[in-house]
Amino acid sequence: MKVAVMGYGTVGSGVVEVIESHDNVITKRTGGEPLEVAHILDLRDFPGDPHEKLFTKDFNDILSDDEVRVVAETMGGVEPAFSFTMKLLKAGKSVVTSNKELVAQKGLELLEAAEESGANYLFEASVGGGIPIIRPMSQCLAANNIEGVAGILNGTTNFILTKMIEEDMDFSDALKLAQDNGYAEKDPTADIEGFDACRKVCILASLAFGKHVYPNQVATEGITKITLEDVAYIHSIKGVIKLLGQIKYISDDKIAAFVSPAVVQHGSQLASVNDVFNAILVRGDAVGDVCFYGPGAGKLPTASAVVADMVDAAKHIERKKIFGWGAGSEDYVVDYKSTIEMPFYVRAKANKVKIQAIFGEVKFLSRIGQPSDEVAFITDRMTENALDNKLAGVDVINIIKVTNY
Numbered sequence: 254m255k256v257a258v259m260g261y262g263t264v265g266s267g268v269v270e271v272i273e274s275h276d277n278v279i280t281k282r283t284g285g286e287p288l289e290v291a292h293i294l295d296l297r298d299f300p301g302d303p304h305e306k307l308f309t310k311d312f313n314d315i316l317s318d319d320e321v322r323v324v325a326e327t328m329g330g331v332e333p334a335f336s337f338t339m340k341l342l343k344a345g346k347s348v349v350t351s352n353k354e355l356v357a358q359k360g361l362e363l364l365e366a367a368e369e370s371g372a373n374y375l376f377e378a379s380v381g382g383g384i385p386i387i388r389p390m391s392q393c394l395a396a397n398n399i400e401g402v403a404g405i406l407n408g409t410t411n412f413i414l415t416k417m418i419e420e421d422m423d424f425s426d427a428l429k430l431a432q433d434n435g436y437a438e439k440d441p442t443a444d445i446e447g448f449d450a451c452r453k454v455c456i457l458a459s460l461a462f463g464k465h466v467y468p469n470q471v472a473t474e475g476i477t478k479i480t481l482e483d484v485a486y487i488h489s490i491k492g493v494i495k496l497l498g499q500i501k502y503i504s505d506d507k508i509a510a511f512v513s514p515a516v517v518q519h520g521s522q523l524a525s526v527n528d529v530f531n532a533i534l535v536r537g538d539a540v541g542d543v544c545f546y547g548p549g550a551g552k553l554p555t556a557s558a559v560v561a562d563m564v565d566a567a568k569h570i571e572r573k574k575i576f577g578w579g580a581g582s583e584d585y586v587v588d589y590k591s592t593i594e595m596p597f598y599v600r601a602k603a604n605k606v607k608i609q610a611i612f613g614e615v616k617f618l619s620r621i622g623q624p625s626d627e628v629a630f631i632t633d634r635m636t637e638n639a640l641d642n643k644l645a646g647v648d649v650i651n652i653i654k655v656t657n658y
């Protein structure tokens with residue numbers, strides 16, 4: 254079967270490589286039909302690339318090729334990926350994607366277009382890189398009411414935090430290394446400010462609870478405020494700091510969803526997830542906690558998931574896969590700061606007496622080199638708004654959520 258690839262960056266070139274290098278296994282898994290890359294769309298030139306004859310700068314070459322039934326969109330960004338994907342789906346071609354920004358922003362419209370034309374829109378690679386999570390969430394856990402999801406969803410930030418914690422590496426050196434390894438987004442702000450994890454939270458929340466969640470509904474905080482001092486305090490209570498996406502079921506009409514650094518205790522399955530690895534812990538009412546772990550970014554792991562979707566789309570060319578969700582609403586995602594209670598780690602310029610006067614008995618933390626006018630402590634469970642009220646007159650240095658996952 255002829256296929257096409259749109260976007261020949263890290264993931265797209267990996268897709269072409271995997272299709273070629275895994276020809277035998279792919280042909281077996283499609284039921285005897287090899288995948289043949291007929292077009293590669295990219296505006297850039299790739300002189301000397303062995304696929305030179307396949308390159309095109311004109312999207313219509315793919316759209317008008319009736320033999321192309323499955324297209325991988327690995328361009329990233331909303332436009333022109335959205336317009337191209339919409340046209341392909343309307344033309345009855347199946348599209349598979351690693352583009353989490355597009356699925357998070359426009360997934361509902363694209364899934365509806367696929368529904369109408371009978372094509373498939375598949376996005377296993379959009380969350381967790383090479384980790385199987387979209388199908389397990391929507392199929393294998395289908396018997397459960399999902400109570401919550403917590404995930405380390407961004408490989409770049411997990412890589413940076415690991416290098417900072419374990420090798421004392423500078424933030425910018427660790428980021429550069431993540432970029433060199435092909436983990437980071439084109440604009441790595443999306444990684445370090447949490448936007449990439451936010452998009453993945455939107456996709457997981459939409460799948461888990463059946464209503465579209467948009468990025469602007471998910472409160473998002475990145476890792477730029479995390480310091481080695483915070484790491485040392487948290488280490489003293491056998492914890493680590495991770496960038497977590499968290500989703501909580503409240504009722505059929507309400508969920509909470511947020512992305513932030515979080516303290517994870519050493520016993521948690523998430524605590525030992527290091528480097529570029531991601532893990533997604535899903536809490537179901539029948540199954541309990543299940544954790545999906547693996548490489549969360551990178552050329553071949555992500556390509557592995559994209560090509561698996563291409564195989565699935567090729568196998569189901571005349572059949573519709575049941576994936577998707579319905580419309581969300583503005584008030585569907587609650588303001589977690591006024592609703593969700595949890596303990597917090599607080600670091601402040603203050604003395605213990607003042608903190609005890611405000612919070613009562615709290616757990617104080619210590620670190621080597623702690624200045625005499627600095628305290629760090631873990632609060633009781635409370636909402637973030639209640640915490641902010643209590644801290645109104647305190648010179649706060651940092652606040653980090655403590656998770657129960």
Ligand code: HSE
Nearest residue numbers: 407408409437438550
């Ligand atoms: N920049 C992303 C990450 C790529 O680091 O996780 C995979 O989605």
